[in-house]
Amino acid sequence: MSRILLGVNIDHIATLRQARGTSYPDPVHAAAVAEHAGAEGITVHLREDRRHIIDRDIYLLAKTLKTRMNFEMAVTDEMLDIACEVKPTYVCLVPEKREELTTEGGLDVAGQMGKIEAAINRLSDVGVKVSLFIDADKTQIDAAVAVGAPLIEIHTGCYADAENEVEEAKELARIKEMATYAHSKGLVVNAGHGLHYHNVKPIAAIPELYELNIGHAIIARAAIDGLATAVKDMKQLMNEGRRGE
Numbered sequence: 001m002s003r004i005l006l007g008v009n010i011d012h013i014a015t016l017r018q019a020r021g022t023s024y025p026d027p028v029h030a031a032a033v034a035e036h037a038g039a040e041g042i043t044v045h046l047r048e049d050r051r052h053i054i055d056r057d058i059y060l061l062a063k064t065l066k067t068r069m070n071f072e073m074a075v076t077d078e079m080l081d082i083a084c085e086v087k088p089t090y091v092c093l094v095p096e097k098r099e100e101l102t103t104e105g106g107l108d109v110a111g112q113m114g115k116i117e118a119a120i121n122r123l124s125d126v127g128v129k130v131s132l133f134i135d136a137d138k139t140q141i142d143a144a145v146a147v148g149a150p151l152i153e154i155h156t157g158c159y160a161d162a163e164n165e166v167e168e169a170k171e172l173a174r175i176k177e178m179a180t181y182a183h184s185k186g187l188v189v190n191a192g193h194g195l196h197y198h199n200v201k202p203i204a205a206i207p208e209l210y211e212l213n214i215g216h217a218i219i220a221r222a223a224i225d226g227l228a229t230a231v232k233d234m235k236q237l238m239n240e241g242r243r244g245e
């Protein structure tokens with residue numbers, strides 16, 4: 001049985017930093033902690049509006065990561081220039097909308113094959129492996145193969161957001177079928193988005209999946225799990241201050 005890898009998305013460490021315009025918490029520090037805990041990769045999404053991850057993070061991570069960077073980005077000239085300079089192990093091309101709270105759907109590869117193929121060629125020329133973040137959809141998988149992508153990441157948002165068990169089972173079956181199909185076409189198949197502690201196991205059980213990228217749930221869990229220690233440390237400092245220590 002092959003093992004399944006975890007890429008930890010650290011975008012929302014940066015969300016917390018950007019909320020106050022501070023220098024902490026630092027996603028570069030978070031990446032080192034995640035790697036130390038066993039993450040096999042670090043995922044970062046440099047959005048065009050820089051709402052969380054900023055350019056400085058990408059450049060520093062490129063120097064400090066011990067594993068590999070999965071750089072999520074929109075297919076724009078600006079992002080392509082950055083990726084070609086940074087040369088992460090992977091670039092994952094994603095769709096982006098200014099007004100969205102998070103990535104709402106997969107990239108329409110079939111509808112813009114020329115543009116995606118040109119981006120893949122540009123990135124491949126500098127040694128970057130390109131993944132396409134797509135829905136579990138045969139047309140999009142065929143298009144990913146046709147444009148020469150070596151990897152895809154199946155958007156698991158519909159599964160994660162399913163409103164009942166029937167819907168969830170239907171989405172899981174679709175992801176399984178499409179992961180098998182994509183794998184049979186020679187693609188390396190990853191998956192991610194909205195995966196959580198309560199819904200990850202059935203996805204991790206799909207043998208064709210190579211890596212899961214998970215962020216929001218892990219960062220949210222870390223905030224709660226770390227809270228007791230953080231409060232105790234602050235109380236201790238306050239009491240020491242009061243005692244003049």
Ligand SMILES: CC(=O)[C@@H](O)[C@H](O)COP(=O)(O)O
Pocket residue numbers: 009011012044045047072094101102103133192193215
């Ligand atoms: C492409 C994808 O599914 C996400 O990893 C992406 O990073 C979501 O963007 P936010 O992190 O801004 O929610």
Ligand SMILES: NCC(=O)COP(=O)(O)O
Pocket residue numbers: 009043153191192193194195213214215216217
């Ligand atoms: N590509 C998916 C990802 O990186 C993590 O998404 P989420 O777990 O933050 O929803």
